Amino acid sequence: xxxxxxxxxxxxxxxxxxxxxxxxxxxxxxxxxxxxxxxxxxxxxxxxxxxxxxxxxxxxxxxxxxxxxxxxxxxxxxxxxxxxxxxxxxxxxxxxxxxxxxxxxxxxxxxxxxxxxxxxxxxxxxxxxxxxxxxxxxxxxxxxxxxxxxxxxxxxxxxxxxxxxxxxxxxxxxxxxxxxxxxxxxxxxxxxxxxxxxxxxxxxxxxxxxxxxxxxxxxxxxxxxxxxxxxxxxxxxxxxxxxxxxxxxxxxxxxxxxxxxxxxxxxxxxxxxxxxxxxxxxxxxxxxxxxxxxxxxxxxxxxxxxxxxxxxxxxxxxxxxxxxxxxxxx
Amino acid sequence: xxxxxxxxxxxxxxxxxxxxxxxxxxxxxxxxxxxxxxxxxxxxxxxxxxxxxxxxxxxxxxxxxxxxxxxxxxxxxxxxxxxxxxxxxxxxxxxxxxxxxxxxxxxxxxxxxxxxxxxxxxxxxxxxxxxxxxxxxxxxxxxxxxxxxxxxxxxxxxxxxxxxxxxxxxxxxxxxxxxxxxxxxxxxxxxxxxxxxxxxxxxxxxxxxxxxxxxxxxxxxxxxxxxxxxxxxxxxxxxxxxxxxxxxxxxxxxxxxxxxxxxxxxxxxxxxxxxxxxxxxxxxxxxxxxxxxxxxxxxxxxxxxxxxxxxxxxxxxxxxxxxxxxxxxxxxxxxxxxxxxxxxx
Numbered sequence: 247x248x249x250x251x252x253x254x255x256x257x258x259x260x261x262x263x264x265x266x267x268x269x270x271x272x273x274x275x276x277x278x279x280x281x282x283x284x285x286x287x288x289x290x291x292x293x294x295x296x297x298x299x300x301x302x303x304x305x306x307x308x309x310x311x312x313x314x315x316x317x318x319x320x321x322x323x324x325x326x327x328x329x330x331x332x333x334x335x336x337x338x339x340x341x342x343x344x345x346x347x348x349x350x351x352x353x354x355x356x357x358x359x360x361x362x363x364x365x366x367x368x369x370x371x372x373x374x375x376x377x378x379x380x381x382x383x384x385x386x387x388x389x390x391x392x393x394x395x396x397x398x399x400x401x402x403x404x405x406x407x408x409x410x411x412x413x414x415x416x417x418x419x420x421x422x423x424x425x426x427x428x429x430x431x432x433x434x435x436x437x438x439x440x441x442x443x444x445x446x447x448x449x450x451x452x453x454x455x456x457x458x459x460x461x462x463x464x465x466x467x468x469x470x471x472x473x474x475x476x477x478x479x480x481x482x483x484x485x486x487x488x489x490x491x492x493x494x495x496x497x498x499x500x501x502x503x504x505x506x507x508x509x510x511x512x513x514x515x516x517x518x519x520x521x522x523x524x525x526x527x528x529x530x531x532x533x534x535x536x537x538x539x540x541x542x543x544x545x546x547x548x549x550x551x552x553x554x555x556x557x558x559x560x561x562x563x564x565x566x567x568x569x570x571x572x573x574x575x576x
Numbered sequence: 577x578x579x580x581x582x583x584x585x586x587x588x589x590x591x592x593x594x595x596x597x598x599x600x601x602x603x604x605x606x607x608x609x610x611x612x613x614x615x616x617x618x619x620x621x622x623x624x625x626x627x628x629x630x631x632x633x634x635x636x637x638x639x640x641x642x643x644x645x646x647x648x649x650x651x652x653x654x655x656x657x658x659x660x661x662x663x664x665x666x667x668x669x670x671x672x673x674x675x676x677x678x679x680x681x682x683x684x685x686x687x688x689x690x691x692x693x694x695x696x697x698x699x700x701x702x703x704x705x706x707x708x709x710x711x712x713x714x715x716x717x718x719x720x721x722x723x724x725x726x727x728x729x730x731x732x733x734x735x736x737x738x739x740x741x742x743x744x745x746x747x748x749x750x751x752x753x754x755x756x757x758x759x760x761x762x763x764x765x766x767x768x769x770x771x772x773x774x775x776x777x778x779x780x781x782x783x784x785x786x787x788x789x790x791x792x793x794x795x796x797x798x799x800x801x802x803x804x805x806x807x808x809x810x811x812x813x814x815x816x817x818x819x820x821x822x823x824x825x826x827x828x829x830x831x832x833x834x835x836x837x838x839x840x841x842x843x844x845x846x847x848x849x850x851x852x853x854x855x856x857x858x859x860x861x862x863x864x865x866x867x868x869x870x871x872x873x874x875x876x877x878x879x880x881x882x883x884x885x886x887x888x889x890x891x892x893x894x895x896x897x898x899x900x901x902x903x904x905x906x907x908x909x910x911x912x913x914x915x916x917x918x919x920x921x
Contacts, residue, residue: 321716367898373905377659377716378845378855382898385842389891396887501720514714546731546834553724560713 267511271526282537300419302532304483308503310432311473313524317449319516320376326499327387328477332356333491334391337400354478361474365467391493401490411487433521449517509559609867620878640873641766647847647865649817652810655790657857658715663818665726668836670696671822672730675739675832682745693823701815709807731834741830752828774862791858846897
């Protein structure tokens with residue numbers, strides 16, 4: 247039940263292994279797929295599922311660093327605006343004559359800088375919560391995107407750029423391969439390095455972490471910068487898939503991302519959760535949306551479902567926890 | 577923070593050199609804000625003489641009325657260390673339901689439409705309050721989730737359609753255009769709300785308990801305050817005010833849409849932060865929030881008048897929020913340092 251990974255010293259038990267939140271997600275995932283299969287006959291085929299991943303994996307890149315941020319006990323609601331800003335700047339530069347590869351690099355750079363600014367502000371002004379800092383930068387980044395592009399759309403990218411969003415390597419979509427690599431990197435980073443251990447430590451007790459010699463400020467800046475960078479990666483894939491960009495692109499992505507992370511069993515109180523849960527949640531929500539989209543469920547109903555899912559996901563562990571604490575000897 | 581402010585007030589009789597600059601700023605922050613508003617108005621007036629005309633000022637204050645009603649509610653939420661991102665959606669939902677009702681029953685009294693909208697908002701707020709106070713969900717997560725639910729419900733209630741001016745009876749549209757004693761109704765309603773809330777948070781037990789919960793939740797609990805009830809109450813009030821604002825909004829703009837007031841919560845939070853409501857909880861004044869709303873209202877009104885592209889407004893608003901919260905943080909640091917210095921003597 248305890249999703250903390252610190253339990254390495256305890257003896258292995260099958261019961262505990264199967265009582266994890268991640269198995270619950272697997273069950274829900276299977277249920278969603280069965281439901282979708284019954285809803286639409288077009289759902290269950292290799293081609294359709296493969297192509298569905300291309301439509302929802304772009305925002306999954308932000309989920310990976312968001313797991314770190316929420317384990318830290320913080321939150322970043324500016325990521326969608328970073329996606330918009332880096333995408334708009336890339337398109338603007340390309341249209342004013344900068345070669346595409348350079349524009350793409352600058353796009354990543356913009357994300358990096360935005361994330362770094364978030365981290366710096368949060369560390370320098372400890373009185374301010376990450377909610378309010380990223381709320382302000384969310385408006386500012388989106389505002390800069392509007393200043394740059396006003397109400398226009400920018401596009402006309404070179405032919406090869408669409409490969410990012412639509413290309414295949416053999417039978418596998420390119421975006422899926424990149425996501426798998428990124429996910430592997432983040433899993434190793436969180437669960438197999440001292441960096442990851444420090445993230446958990448800071449999420450559990452920031453003061454104790456500082457006194458045990460963790461450079462908490464630097465850690466926070468790194469994590470928020472990572473989020474900015476991955477938001478820019480999302481911008482690359484999203485822009486490529488859409489073929490053009492606007493200042494209001496990726497609106498509401500922060501909600502999707504946070505919903506996926508929370509559904510993945512990462513506690514908003516910090517210090518708990520695993521990367522694999524969030525990755526499962528990405529596919530769960532992605533396939534749920536895809537399946538409901540196939541049978542023409544309106545976008546507004548999807549909004550309601552997603553919102554309720556987010557609430558239920560945070561509520562469930564709390565309900566279980568309270569029933570557990572009532573048991574004697576626990 | 578409430579204590580530090582009181583401590584700062586106690587300083588008046590002491591030698592002046594003991595006060596740091598930021599403590600002085602903290603004491604006169606409303607005056608400073610007022611001064612800034614006056615200077616800003618004069619600058620805009622010099623650039624464009626049509627700014628300080630009676631007509632434009634009336635327009636501006638009417639526009640600010642809805643913002644400030646919401647800001648008063650948001651202040652209570654922020655005082656308890658929370659945040660409510662769902663108010664734009666609550667506003668849209670209650671406005672839409674009120675509009676659909678007057679569309680279906682044109683002879684209904686506008687007062688009933690107002691009550692209906694407020695009730696819808698109240699229900700939204702009660703649900704939110706339950707999730708936050710009783711289930712212990714973080715305010716940002718709960719309101720982010722319910723924002724989408726309310727927004728989705730708005731679209732579903734209207735079937736994605738608009739309710740536009742010609743579908744509303746004149747009596748309903750008259751809520752926002754009518755006047756009481758020669759003053760626009762919106763302004764009258766806003767002023768009544770200021771007075772009620774000024775009394776509520778300064779002179780009633782429950783009002784003071786809101787500050788206590790925000791200043792220090794643990795000690796509030798130990799002193800016998802039921803924190804969860806206070807939180808529940810605060811989000812319900814916020815919901816009720818959003819519902820009221822929803823009806824006023826729809827009446828004023830004579831149109832109810834699915835995306836009414838999208839992102840308006842950010843302006844409301846900006847007004848609170850500008851007005852000196854500390855995001856760390858426990859401090860905030862009605863007078864500050866009113867001034868913060870007026871400042872935002874002036875900016876929204878004045879920027880087009882001095883030929884600033886509307887596309888700059890988002891960026892400017894965000895920068896203002898950031899500067900305001902950072903200034904608040906710096907001022908608080910100064911006040912705390914000042915209190916420490918006094919303790920040494």
